[in-house]
Amino acid sequence: xxxxxxxxxxxxxxxxxxxxxxxxxxxxxxxxxxxxxxxxxxxxxxxxxxxxxxxxxxxxxxxxxxxxxxxxxxxxxxxxxxxxxxxxxxxxxxxxxxxxxxxxxxxxxxxxxxxxxxxxxxxxxxxxxxxxxxxxxxxxxxxxxxxxxxxxxxxxxxxxxxxxxxxxxxxxxxxxxxxxxxxxxxxxxxxxxxxxxxxxxxxxxxxxxxxxxxxxxxxxxxxxxxxxxxxxxxxxxxxxxxxxxxxxxxxxxxxxxxxxxxxx
Amino acid sequence: xxxxxxxxxxxxxxxxxxxxxxxxxxxxxxxxxxxxxxxxxxxxxxxxxxxxxxxxxxxxxxxxxxxxxxxxxxxxxxxxxxxxxxxxxxxxxxxxxxxxxxxxxxxxxxxxxxxxxxxxxxxxxxxxxxxxxxxxxxxxxxxxxxxxxxxxxxxxxxxxxxxxxxxxxxxxxxxxxxxxxxxxxxxxxxxxxxxxxxxxxxxxxxxxxxxxxxxxxxxxxxxxxxxxxxxxxxxxxxxxxxxxxxxxxxxxxxxxxxxxxxxx
Numbered sequence: 026x027x028x029x030x031x032x033x034x035x036x037x038x039x040x041x042x043x044x045x046x047x048x049x050x051x052x053x054x055x056x057x058x059x060x061x062x063x064x065x066x067x068x069x070x071x072x073x074x075x076x077x078x079x080x081x082x083x084x085x086x087x088x089x090x091x092x093x094x095x096x097x098x099x100x101x102x103x104x105x106x107x108x109x110x111x112x113x114x115x116x117x118x119x120x121x122x123x124x125x126x127x128x129x130x131x132x133x134x135x136x137x138x139x140x141x142x143x144x145x146x147x148x149x150x151x152x153x154x155x156x157x158x159x160x161x162x163x164x165x166x167x168x169x170x171x172x173x174x175x176x177x178x179x180x181x182x183x184x185x186x187x188x189x190x191x192x193x194x195x196x197x198x199x200x201x202x203x204x205x206x207x208x209x210x211x212x213x214x215x216x217x218x219x220x221x222x223x224x225x226x227x228x229x230x231x232x233x234x235x236x237x238x239x240x241x242x243x244x245x246x247x248x249x250x251x252x253x254x255x256x257x258x259x260x261x262x263x264x265x266x267x268x269x270x271x272x273x274x275x276x277x278x279x280x281x282x283x284x285x286x287x288x289x
Numbered sequence: 290x291x292x293x294x295x296x297x298x299x300x301x302x303x304x305x306x307x308x309x310x311x312x313x314x315x316x317x318x319x320x321x322x323x324x325x326x327x328x329x330x331x332x333x334x335x336x337x338x339x340x341x342x343x344x345x346x347x348x349x350x351x352x353x354x355x356x357x358x359x360x361x362x363x364x365x366x367x368x369x370x371x372x373x374x375x376x377x378x379x380x381x382x383x384x385x386x387x388x389x390x391x392x393x394x395x396x397x398x399x400x401x402x403x404x405x406x407x408x409x410x411x412x413x414x415x416x417x418x419x420x421x422x423x424x425x426x427x428x429x430x431x432x433x434x435x436x437x438x439x440x441x442x443x444x445x446x447x448x449x450x451x452x453x454x455x456x457x458x459x460x461x462x463x464x465x466x467x468x469x470x471x472x473x474x475x476x477x478x479x480x481x482x483x484x485x486x487x488x489x490x491x492x493x494x495x496x497x498x499x500x501x502x503x504x505x506x507x508x509x510x511x512x513x514x515x516x517x518x519x520x521x522x523x524x525x526x527x528x529x530x531x532x533x534x535x536x537x538x539x540x541x542x543x544x545x546x547x548x549x550x551x552x553x
Contacts, residue, residue: 072388098362099551105369106407106538109399114499116506119450124336124510128392131399135373143370186383235378242380246388274370287363 036165036265043157046148050157054145055089057262058138061252064261065133068247074123076130077115084108085138092145108134141266143273150288153280155215159207159222160276163229164268166206167199168237174198188241200230218284225279229272236271240264300429300529307421310412314421318409319353321526322402325516328525329397332511338387340394341379348372349402356409372398405530407537414552417544419479423471423486424540427493428532430470431463432501438462452505464494482548489543493536500535504528 042053059082066076084104091100112130116122147157175195183191204226211222240263244252253261280286306317323346330340348368355364376394380386411421439459447455468490475486504527508516517525544550 098366099545101366101369102362103542103545105365105399105403106542109396109403110535110538113400113503116510117448117451117502119506119509124507125389125392128389128396131396132373132392135369135395136377139369139373184381187381238381239377242383243388245383246380271374274374278367278370281363281367 036259039161043161046154046157050148051089051093051145054141055085057266058085058141060255060262061141061266062133062137064252064263065137065243066129068243068249068252069125069129069133071247071249072125074125074129076126076133077112080108080111080115080130081134081138084111084134088138088142089145092142092149137263137270140270140274143277144269146288147273147277147280150277150280150286153284153286156225156276156280158210158214159225159229160269160272162206162210163203163226163276164233164236164266164272167203167230167233168268170202171195171199171234174202184238187238187245191238196234199234200227203227203230203233221279221284224283225276228275228279232271232275233268236268239271240267300523303425307425310418310421314412315353315357315409318405319349321530322349322405324519324526325405325530326397326401328516328527329401329507330393332507332513332516333389333393333397335511335513336389338389338393340390340397341376344372344375344379344394345398345402348375348398352402352406353409356406356413401527401534404534404538407541408533410552411537411541411544414541414544414550417482417548417550420489420540420544422474422478423489423493424533424536426470426474427467427490427540428497428500428530428536431467431494431497432532434466434470435459435463435498438466448502451502451509455502460498463498464491467491467494467497485543485548488547489540492539492543496535496539497532500532503535504531 042050062081062085063078066078066081069076084107087107088101088104091097091104109131112127112134115130116124116127144157144160147160148154150156171191172195175190175192175198178194178198179192181193182189183193183196204223207222207226207229208219211219215222240252244250251260252263255261259265281288306314326345326349327342330342330345333340348371351371352365352368355361355368373395376391376398379394380388380391408421408424411424412418414420435455436459439454439456439462442458442462443456445457446453447457447460468487471486471490471493472483475483479486504516508514515524516527519525523529545552
């Protein structure tokens with residue numbers, strides 16, 4: 026608990042990355058995507074499944090290069106095709122490969138690299154680029170508030186088979202915390218879209234918990250407790266960013282579909 | 290052999306579908322995608338892996354609806370995200386699901402539904418929509434020519450661990466056959482882009498064999514001989530269209546990247 030809180034301070038550089046945005050954030054997202062997919066694949070190795078980290082690195086770099094040179098949506102489609110294609114060709118060494126090796130390669134690249142890529146996309150969303158803060162506010166706000174609410178008031182288990190310590194009270198507290206934090210952010214920094222911030226706070230409070238639980242399911246099936254031990258008390262990169270993988274796309278598609286702003 | 294050739298005649302309706310194009314082809318592609326992914330998932334069930342056919346049907350219909358209403362690339366990106374997301378949420382019934390169930394769901398939708406979707410995209414490629422014929426000419430031309438060349442001249446095994454009967458001679462014959470057929474097609478129907486047709490014939494002769502071998506790898510790992518028995522002597526839908534899954538995207542991205550035509 027003490028380690029957990031203290032180590033939380035190590036996350037402070039993240040604030041700087043978010044503040045600077047642009048190239049700094051771009052590089053950070055790529056790096057976190059690559060480190061995250063490495064942890065994800067290491068988990069699979071515990072199940073004797075061997076995804077190709079090499080393919081993941083190449084495809085992660087390719088995705089960010091496409092974005093950098095301005096080849097957007099039609100490029101992402103080609104990227105999707107090539108990602109699946111190359112992962113399937115990985116099976117041609119048939120004696121040393123299982124179908125799971127290719128399927129986990131595909132899943133890791135999309136789940137970790139592609140999902141986290143949306144953080145960069147939000148940063149590029151012109152007048153709405155500040156909404157990048159909502160990605161982390163909802164993710165970490167939900168996490169912290171759920172933790173303390175559950176600690177103080179938790180009585181009823183949420184889904185003991187996936188995550189035994191989580192409670193319904195904690196879950197609700199997390200959502201309320203996410204709404205409050207997003208609301209405060211909107212009130213002070215984006216008052217003209219305060220209502221959108223509140224709605225994102227609500228949605229983020231929900232999807233961030235799905236992100237957390239999804240990671241828990243993977244870890245449980247892989248038979249590991251944490252994805253890594255990069256940050257003492259916080260586990261690996263993926264343990265810390267499991268919710269961001271879900272709140273990033275949520276904020277991005279909210280901007281595109283609800284607000285109607287199309288980043289180019 | 291006789292059954293194989295006779296049953297080939299059953300493929301004639303395919304010519305009508307290609308000739309009509311438009312809505313007829315659109316519907317046929319969606320149907321073939323859904324039937325194909327069903328066969329693919331049935332193969333996984335032999336390995337005690339249980340992908341969700343329900344998710345695949347919903348996502349296949351969603352992809353074609355997006356295309357139909359004209360929400361293209363940015364919509365496909367959302368479709369990719371939702372496909373992965375929903376397949377991951379499928380794991381929340383944690384006691385009855387394995388990671389492989391979600392990963393095979395994802396792989397099937399992308400490999401079968403998304404790859405075959407490119408046939409529709411080529412049909413929508415304005416002045417180049419006739420290149421849809423090259424998708425099947427290269428796929429079936431390679432297949433038939435490789436079969437007969439291998440039958441007559443085959444001496445050296447191509448990759449006995451994946452497909453024991455294939456020979457290098459057959460493979461080369463298939464590529465040459467694909468070039469000749471594509472060249473003849475270009476000469477008579479698209480003389481202004483004859484060179485492109487020849488190049489596509491060469492590329493198609495290669496990628497269609499990769500498509501064939503990829504399907505063989507899956508079937509071998511699944512422990513099945515054919516994906517189905519829809520067409521006597523030809524197996525299932527996927528046995529027939531395994532090469533089209535690769536030549537379809539190849540022709541589409543050739544049009545976009547090499548010819549430089551961007552379908553809208």
